[in-house]
Amino acid sequence: MSHNTLLVFEVTILVLAIFLGVEVISKVPALLHTPLMSGTNAIHGIVIVGAMLMLGLPHKGPFEWIVGFVAVVLASANVVGGFVVTDRMLEMFKKRERSPKE
């Protein structure tokens, strides 16, 4: 695929993702705003893919090496911390569902 064909394709999925992102959370209740923010925070941890690709380059100088490594550390913290914090928040809601029956 030529560079420009690929670019047009990328822009297409970018625009579709905008609509999808807005549509998919359009009906979230206020009480879930915080967990949702935390959940999306975990999802942008996907930059870890970019960081891994950088550190995993076959022929890289010391600069790419160091910066790639730091990026992997930061992105991993984003991924793991993001999902764990969200899970801890949502753990509370599970109890809440049970409570009316108590």
Added chain:
Amino acid sequence: MSTNLSNLLYLITIVTFVLALRFLSSPAHARRGNQIGAVGMLVAIVVTWIKTGGTSWWALTIGMLVGGGFGALAARRVKMTAMPQMVALFNGVGGGAAALISLAELHRILPEPGSPKVDISLAIVLSALIGSISFAGSMIAFAKLQELIGGRPITYAGQQFVNAALFLACVAAGLALVSGAQHEWLLWALAGGAALFGILFVLPIGGADMPVVISLLNAFTGLAAAATGFELQSNVLIVSGMLVGASGTLLTLMMGRAMNRSITNVLFGAFGQVTASAAAVAAGDGGSVRSATAEDVAVMLAYAHKVVFVPGYGLAVAQAQHDVRQLADLLEGKGVEVSYAIHPVAGRMPGHMNVLLAEANVPYPQLKEMDEANPEFSRTDVAVVVGANDVVNPDARSNQGSPIYGMPILNVDEANAVVVLKRSMNPGFAGIENPLFYNPKTVMLFGDAKASVDQLIADVKNL
């Protein structure tokens, strides 16, 4: 692994992320949604790992163990009250990662013959710019919420001008790079300037507005990730980053709406300054503050028909949710009708208080959202405000000079009597005076919320 196969596997990741967002929008499936997202992330990491073909595998392992270990430990250890700053911290490091990748990518492609393609250099510039703003801004938000620096807005003359000039300088550096200037230092200057801009941008915003700011920076990091996707021509980064960018922006607007504040007002209003007019009005209201002993309050509560608890951030800090529930149970045992009025932004983030009270197993039907709770106050004997301040400030209803004028509040001043549990007369998180405390119907019970509630429990038992 062929590019086609890896892209197909990345598509699985994208689908799980969409499902995760969908499920996170409903209380019943939210936790499942988050778990689905985590599985999708794991798929992406494994696929990327295989793609690198074992190059520097040990560095990858160490990096992921260090970062992941820190993330897991910090997220496990943090108290529920400190969740907002954790989100800020993890958001910031994500933005930092995106900015670093763009620095490394420019360094890698510059020695290649010919100037880089315009779209690639544009993506590099954008991810360095947005990622750096998000990184530095999130760190300031973290420091403010963690109370490493004051929560009050920090302002000086010409602030907006300095910020605008700095931002324009960054944009100029970016334009130079996109139009073919092949100087790496330009990108470094841009990233540094953007980081400084992020700091200056968040500093003047008051602590009470931090959740909205974190949500906005969260959307920024998503955009930076999408830009990184254009740099590295990775679909999964483009789609996932943009999903977060779009949904995060919408979420920011919804949070603003829950506080009845426009986003421009939050970002540029330097909210929470003790403005001369608001301070003057508070002083004019004057009046004296009545303080009571726990015994007096215990009598009021035990002989009331209807008591409404209004929890706020003070309850969260003192970890008093379990004690408040005990007191409520005790009162119910005496035939008092008890409920909880929850303001949408009570605590430090929307929904924060629901999470804390759920942790204390407060029965769901007793939790009243604001629209349901407000008509009830006129029939309420005693409203007990536990560590809340701005969400019960009548100035939001009546004083046009107040910085929070127009914010929907809980009308506790309509109750027959109001008891305010508070540590001291210090103004709240937003740093503004509250005339409720000077209302003749109000009595103050000073002290740590947990200690005060425990004292109330003992005194009610002794009646």
